[in-house]
Amino acid sequence: MNPRWSSDRDRLVIVPGPGLVDADRVAVSDRDLAGDAAGLLTVGGRHTGVRIFARPELPSGMAAVGAGLAADLMLTDDRTAWTLAPAAPVEAARITLEPLTDGSVQDLSRAVLGATDLAGRVIFLDADDSSWITVAGMPFRVRAATGRDGWSLDGLVGIGRGTELSLYAKSGRTGVDIVVLADCSGSMNLADVPAIGGEDPYAWQLGTTRGGTITRADAQKRALLRLLDARLATSGRPSRIALIRFGTACEVMFPVAEGMAEVSADSAPEVAQTFRSAVARLQPQAQNTDIGGALHFASELLHRHGVPGNDQLIVLVSDGAEFNPKGDDATGEAIEVTRDAVSLMDELRQVAGVRLHAIGISDREAFQRWCDRERGGSYEPWMVPDHRLLTNLVQVGGGDPGRIGGLDVLEDYFGSLGGGVTTRIGVPADAGRLPAVQPGLAALAHRQLGVGPAERAEFARTADEIRDLYAECLTAAGTRTDLRILRPPRHADQFRELGVVAQTRTELKEWIGQLEQIFEPRPTGLAGRLEALASDGRRQALRQVRDDGAPPADDDARGWFEVQTHLARTACALLTDVRDALGEAARAGAPATEVSEEDWYTGNSYE
Incomplete structure (x- = not known):
């Protein structure tokens, strides 16, 4: 069997018209590939996710590509170098699509959910977020994709029947009111977050351990300082921010006066300095984590001080340690719930239009590496990061999918905060029947053999x-x-x-x-x-x-x-x-x- 095809030794046939060989579907000989597979088509360094079908109409050493994809990738020139290779995709648990055409969220949602060619698709996600996909004849940018573990995905990614779909639409509102809830419970003292490399303007403020990690609290601080930088570089759409520290109780850290303060390129220098001072005072304490109480506090602040017509966001930053779902026995540092946090967030979203974004700090793999290095593998249950509650809150809060990871994930997220609205719309429809192969494929392949x-x-x-x-x-x-x-x-x-x-x-x-x-x-x-x-x-x-x-x-x-x-x-x-x-x-x-x-x-x- 031939596991790879290339312009150096194999032949490419471009197939016109609708049929099996079209869009992201390519074909090779069933003598080269035992069964259908996902794969990567690479042209001039650009990777495209494709579905590869093994067909008897094609001779060995030949690949067939639809005319539309060939034109997009400029494969019409016989001198263009290309490679095709099977590859195993990672199925996305959640994926966020940003439409590149005009239309209401309702109309776009119906079109996406009604598309029978979405389930089973594979896409290649670039690190520079330039990947896009055509659904129901409309182009969408793939804004985010996360796996079952909550990590952001890149490389070859699959869309399955269980993949949760969200649509991101740029906001037409005049401003955004943001309440940031910063977890200051005892577990935030643990130093298991990998420090990112490169020049860091805030490195002097943070300490790193011998293992190249920083505390969860310091990771949160640095991300908040980057949030400030992003807001100070933005003008035209005002951002009003309040920073709340929470554990068992809540305390407003910024602004000094009651309410919220505008943070933008037009703000006075004193505003930025006050925010930095507030971030510096975020110190973990030996407290439990009352997320329900923090959500209630944030919603009251938005109700009293939010500007009518503005987007209203709650950003919850926490390690989630230790979340005990109902029915589990609580041990160590426990999350206290003034009232059920998920029900409260669902009500805030439905009644007041408040959206929630959640950031999970650290993850189990990073924690385990730290634990093995610093504690010989032993730990208390309250130390373990757990993002199940954060995920549940995001699902009802209409925000971006909960993100888990290191400092780079936090900073990237805060840099784009408030730019639009993400709406969960459901899962893909059942895949429809594949179209029949183009009738002239065998004859076209035969002609291609001559040259x-x-x-x-x-x-x-x-x-x-x-x-x-x-x-x-x-x-x-x-x-x-x-x-x-x-x-x-x-x-x-x-x-x-x-x-x-x-x-x-x-x-x-x-x-x-x-x-x-x-x-x-x-x-x-x-x-x-x-x-x-x-x-x-x-x-x-x-x-x-x-x-x-x-x-x-x-x-x-x-x-x-x-x-x-x-x-x-x-x-x-x-x-x-x-x-x-x-x-x-x-x-x-x-x-x-x-x-x-x-x-x-x-x-x-x-x-």
């Missing part, structure tokens, strides 16, 4: 030579009517398809028709040798092949390509002679009858 990759690349170079000679001739002729043996192009891409291989009679006739557009049909008054070249026998040969119904046979792909190759070389020789004759006429000082540039391109000089 190898090296020959195709050589023919593409000959086509480039034709275009270069054509451009040189036009430059030499200028706008003189006595030198006008060639026809100026009508648009920039007119001769782009000259390098496409012809393997049938119809394809060759289309190629000859394109080549004939280079020459003037009825030139007169030409100088020097140009008159003879205008009626050169090599031009007649093009017309004869175009009009002759003689062999090769229709299914002789190799034969038609050989005819095309001969004609392309003949065209190169003829254009070389034209270029030389134009140079001779110009040097001989032939009369320079000029026409306007407009007449030159419209052909009015011969009327």
Whole structure:
């Protein structure tokens, strides 16, 4: 079995029309691949997630790609390097899509949830968030994807029937009111968060352990300082912020006065300094974690001091240690619940329109590494980060999916906070039946066998030579009517398809028709040798092949390509002679009858 295909040794066939080989679905021979699989198609360093189908219509050593995907990836040029390889995707637990077209959230939701081609798709997520996907004929940017463990995903990602879908829409509101709830319970003292590398303007404020980690509290502080930087760099959409520390009780740390304070590029310098001082005073204490009470406190603050018409957000930052669901026995540091936190958040979302974003600090893997290094593997239950409650709160709070991870995740999240609204819409519909394979796939593959990759690349170079000679001739002729043996192009891409291989009679006739557009049909008054070249026998040969119904046979792909190759070389020789004759006429000082540039391109000089 062939586990990998590439332009170095394998052949690519571009399949037109609707059918199985279309969109993200590609095909290979069932002699090379035992069964259908996900994979990566790489073109010029750009990775695209695809579904690979094993088909009997294709011979070994060939891959088939739909015309639409080939055009998107610029695979129409035979010299383009490509590779195709099976790869196992990670199924996303949650994925957030940002529409790139206008439309209401309701209409977009119905279209996405009704799409029968979403479940089973695979996408490649770039680290620079530039990945996108077409759903129901509309483009969407993949804004975020998380796995079952809450980690952000990149690389090859699958969308399953259980993947929770969310839509992100840029907010049309005038401002955003943000209440940040900072966990200051005892477990935030643990130093198990990996410190990120690179230059850090706040490194002097934070201590790192010998294992290259910082405390959960310090990770929270640094992320809050980055939040300040992001807000100070933003103008036009005011951000009003309150910072609350919570454990068993809640305390307003910022602003000093009651209410909320605007933090933006237009704020006075004293505002930023006050916020930094408040962050510095966030110290963990030997307290339990009353998340329900903190949510109630934040909602009351938004009710009293929020601006009507603004987005209202609660941002909960916590390690979640220790969350004991109902029915579990509580041990160690316990989360106290003034009232059920999930029910409270659901009510706030439904009644008051308050949304919740949650950030999970640390994770079990990072904690285990720290525990093995610092404590020989022993720990108390209250130390273990647990984000189950945070996930449940986000599910009812309409915010972004709960994120778990290190300092880089926190800072990236805070940097984009308040930019829009994320709405959970459901899960993908059942996958519909796949379309049938295009009827002409086997014949198309057979024709492709007649011409190898090296020959195709050589023919593409000959086509480039034709275009270069054509451009040189036009430059030499200028706008003189006595030198006008060639026809100026009508648009920039007119001769782009000259390098496409012809393997049938119809394809060759289309190629000859394109080549004939280079020459003037009825030139007169030409100088020097140009008159003879205008009626050169090599031009007649093009017309004869175009009009002759003689062999090769229709299914002789190799034969038609050989005819095309001969004609392309003949065209190169003829254009070389034209270029030389134009140079001779110009040097001989032939009369320079000029026409306007407009007449030159419209052909009015011969009327």
